[in-house]
Amino acid sequence: MNYLKKVVVVVFCIYFPALAAAQTHPNIMLTKQNIDAVRAGLEKYPLLQDSYKDVLKVADQALASPIQVPVPKDGGGGLTHEQHKVNYQNILACGIAFQLSKEKKYANYVRDILLNYAGQYEKWPYHPKSNPSNPPGKIFWQNLNDCVWQVHVIQGYDLVYDALSSKDKQTIEKHLFLPILKFITVDSYKTFNRIHNHGTWAVAAVGLTGYVLNKPEYVEMALNGSDKKGKSGFLAQINELFSPDGYYTEGFYYQRYAILPFILFAKAIQQYQPQLKIYQYRNGLLQKAVNTALQGTYSNGAFFPINDALKDKTFESEELVYGVDIAYADMGEDKGLLSIAQKQKKVIVSDAGLKVAMDIEAHKATAFTYIPQWIGDGKTGTDGGIGILRNGQDQNQQCLVLKATSQGLGHGHFDRLNILYYDNGAEVFSDYGAARFINIETKGGGGYLPENTTWAKQTIAHNTLVVDQTSAFKANLEEAETHHPDLVTFKNSGAIQVVSAKENNAYPGVQMTRSTALIQVPELKKSLLLDVYKAESVALHQYDLPFWYNGHIVDASFKIQGVTDHLTTLGTKYGYEHLWLNSENDLKTGQGYITILEAHNFYTTTFASTTDLQVKLVSLGANDPEMNLKESKAFILSQPKAANQTFVSITENHGSTDPIAEVISGANSSISAITIIHSDAKQTTITFKIKSKSYTVKINYLDKDNFISIQ
Incomplete structure (x- = not known):
């Protein structure tokens, strides 16, 4: 006391x-x-x-x-x-x-x-x-x-x-x-x-x-x-x-x-x-x-x-x-x-x-100020936390949320290092939330549906890394309650806002570090969302990194070959049994992009991997006999067999549509040539181009005061 x-x-x-x-x-x-x-x-x-x-x-x-x-x-x-x-x-x-x-x-x-x-x-x-x-x-x-x-x-x-x-x-x-x-x-x-x-x-x-x-x-x-x-x-x-x-x-x-x-x-x-x-x-x-x-x-x-x-x-x-x-x-x-x-x-x-x-x-009101911040979790504030990055105040605000909290008791989800991304008043990378139709008695008496356990709480339902098609802590609440992620760094230095956290207990033998940043560059009106997810292990694993998006895919760097006659599920448990595999695409270069049109805005996620990768397009709805699940779609960056793995992505808002006037502007991304130069326990170095200008970003995992630099 x-x-x-x-x-x-x-x-x-x-x-x-x-x-x-x-x-x-x-x-x-x-x-x-x-x-x-x-x-x-x-x-x-x-x-x-x-x-x-x-x-x-x-x-x-x-x-x-x-x-x-x-x-x-x-x-x-x-x-x-x-x-x-x-x-x-x-x-x-x-x-x-x-x-x-x-x-x-x-x-x-x-x-x-x-x-x-x-x-x-x-x-x-x-x-x-x-x-x-x-x-x-x-x-x-x-x-x-x-x-x-x-x-x-x-x-x-x-x-x-x-x-x-x-x-x-x-x-x-x-x-x-x-x-x-x-x-x-x-x-x-x-x-x-x-x-x-x-x-x-x-x-x-x-x-x-x-x-x-x-x-x-x-x-x-x-x-x-x-x-x-x-x-x-x-x-x-x-x-x-x-x-x-x-x-x-x-x-x-x-x-x-x-x-x-x-x-x-x-x-x-x-x-x-x-x-x-x-x-x-x-x-x-x-x-x-x-x-x-x-x-x-x-x-x-x-x-x-x-x-x-x-x-x-x-x-x-x-x-x-x-x-x-x-x-x-x-x-x-x-x-x-x-x-x-x-x-x-x-x-x-x-x-x-x-x-x-x-x-x-009496006209004393002032605008409520949304601020970028790290909010600690736990009674002493040391059990991980929430990182919130923001650019702008109003309807067009960009906001990136990194969830690196403790489990959150029985209502917690198995989603260590999950991200959410908002822009222009809409969810770009979204979270399913809870599987429940509250107080609608015909849907499970208004309480939580069985799919809240089989889907909504599982790791694959979130924008975070899944190892070997298994949820973090094997979806065991008691085990998850004994561990929490740790903050690596949080910085807000004007042109760069960055938050990084690590999780070493969700999967035995796998150390995970996620670093996300909003980066302002002179060539663009809106900040770039940089996301670097690094996994280290001595054993080989399958790594899946989903991005759950709203809207529609309107472009990609690869030809999408969609399944047309016989859908199959992506797996058999830990939420994979609820996913239809719509398309599976091998990218031998380990690089590519996907463009999404959401709320009349274009968002292109350009990605790169330290190894060859697969891009899987999935939709939610398999093994759902009572039609309880809501429509959701994701693209998954997948590496079927690796020990160490780094996924890098840059998401750019680069244009919009006016469906009334039938006018389109900025439909093509300015980002190109994203490359991972080096990635290990000490540092990740990447390069990319904005139009014709080259940028190099370095992330120094062991130096929280000089964690990220761009030049």
């Missing part, structure tokens, strides 16, 4: 008895002392006003519909699942509407629906659609959703608390909230004490409820675990799941999801126990976590799909609205966050939302 954590725990024990005397309602996001100011703000600040109109619309629709509290029976996306989800949204919306409108009808709705739940909850068994892979809930198919429900509902209860009779409050608390607290802390003991996003939602649900119900023993359990010793609970979650840079170990998608319980429970701690100084914990880590979550997005707001991720999520999601509002209003006025709030087009109707809307109206 670190020193600050000891201080927090000791101070908590000293001051907590004072909570009873300070009990006021409401006292979480919308607080009693600021309600008048928020009401006044509704007349002054358009963003707050529009956000309240949205809340009021939900509340009025709730009042216009009959209350429905069905016996739970459906999986994610089913009728009862969706109804209980709508119910918690209605409860919170009506609570806010009551406080700001002073109309008792909204409080009466919350009272009536909670009494309905209180009359049934204790009779409900575990959910009938639960499965062994996730601890069951009672309201929903997994415990996690029950905790999400409670996080929202307890806020609504807090907002109407003073409008309810003592009898109704006693009934609701005795027959609903106290049984829920028991269910989360006792019946779901392992989840409550788990260091994981499920555990985060659980401790937030219990802690918020403990505060509102004035149950200090539950708040202490939420902070320090069931045994109150600090090995689990909220503080342990902050310690174990975040790096000092604010990176969440499961990846940006789950950082987005987990930020709400982290930030909301911290807000409640600050309201009820400001002397704990939770916002300063671990050097203000929660504020860093919000900023890092935003840095984990492309300039269009989409999160980098690291690990199990659904690619449609952006920073407009509810969780980041909470995060941005609280981080700005309570943790320090970072004016760049105001520009994110403007893009979100909403605020939480609360004290924090008032501050954000007020300062936007």
Whole structure:
């Protein structure tokens, strides 16, 4: 236990008895002392006003519909699942509407629906659609959703608390909230004490409820675990799941999801126990976590799909609205966050939302700055990390992401040294993300599909090296959790941004180093993407380096001979069984190029190898009887038999099309004559031409301060 954590725990024990005397309602996001100011703000600040109109619309629709509290029976996306989800949204919306409108009808709705739940909850068994892979809930198919429900509902209860009779409050608390607290802390003991996003939602649900119900023993359990010793609970979650840079170990998608319980429970701690100084914990880590979550997005707001991720999520999601509002209003006025709030087009109707809307109206917003950076992983920041290279700020931004993190718990993918590449608002080299149609019950009950394991997590599904058609660590989670990649160097020197990392444990006896750079040269408007992937071994191996692309191949240096009558799979396991081999091309020179047209832009990847190579064109969809897999295509640079192998590629954006005017410009790449002069453990030297000018690039693996040079 670190020193600050000891201080927090000791101070908590000293001051907590004072909570009873300070009990006021409401006292979480919308607080009693600021309600008048928020009401006044509704007349002054358009963003707050529009956000309240949205809340009021939900509340009025709730009042216009009959209350429905069905016996739970459906999986994610089913009728009862969706109804209980709508119910918690209605409860919170009506609570806010009551406080700001002073109309008792909204409080009466919350009272009536909670009494309905209180009359049934204790009779409900575990959910009938639960499965062994996730601890069951009672309201929903997994415990996690029950905790999400409670996080929202307890806020609504807090907002109407003073409008309810003592009898109704006693009934609701005795027959609903106290049984829920028991269910989360006792019946779901392992989840409550788990260091994981499920555990985060659980401790937030219990802690918020403990505060509102004035149950200090539950708040202490939420902070320090069931045994109150600090090995689990909220503080342990902050310690174990975040790096000092604010990176969440499961990846940006789950950082987005987990930020709400982290930030909301911290807000409640600050309201009820400001002397704990939770916002300063671990050097203000929660504020860093919000900023890092935003840095984990492309300039269009989409999160980098690291690990199990659904690619449609952006920073407009509810969780980041909470995060941005609280981080700005309570943790320090970072004016760049105001520009994110403007893009979100909403605020939480609360004290924090008032501050954000007020300062936007006062023209205090500045552009959020996306920066090239290395973001460390692990609780000490030394378990690998994420390298992000960026050129430009807006829609035309180039962005290269190198994933060199630890495994990322059960949601992690076996994709050490994977890259993603974005440009002109689109994915150029993409990641599949997760195989899941969330809350679409007809697709696996809305949960993760079998193909998430057989395909999406496997190494070949990513833009990284596969050895002997086998996934890293043979797709063994426990083994992968014991190792992490290591940073070689990260440099941002203006014309050259470079990140390099190594992985020596994913495949026994194979040392892998990947170095990627964005390089600006005078002849071109956009930076070149240089990628150098080096594998070293004393034994012979097959090396496959896929590039998963969007768009269409429109040119190549070799004649593509596509299969026309009988497709076969590329392999039999580790994801290869899902790939159709569309074309196999032998390049005796070890050099070539492929041009892709994506989002009306041309991208040519010119590549070279230290040996002869094959280029395989593949598409996803084999062994998919339920048609669960989404269309995806890749070209694979493949060396069937080598000990040491270096793949070098340069990707250039060199032109565009206007399909309306039928005008094409810059359809041909300027890059030619790429050659690997030398590659070993110390140095890789390559040459290439841009038009008629020759360039030499040297990568010095043993000199991180002078790692790359170009002349």
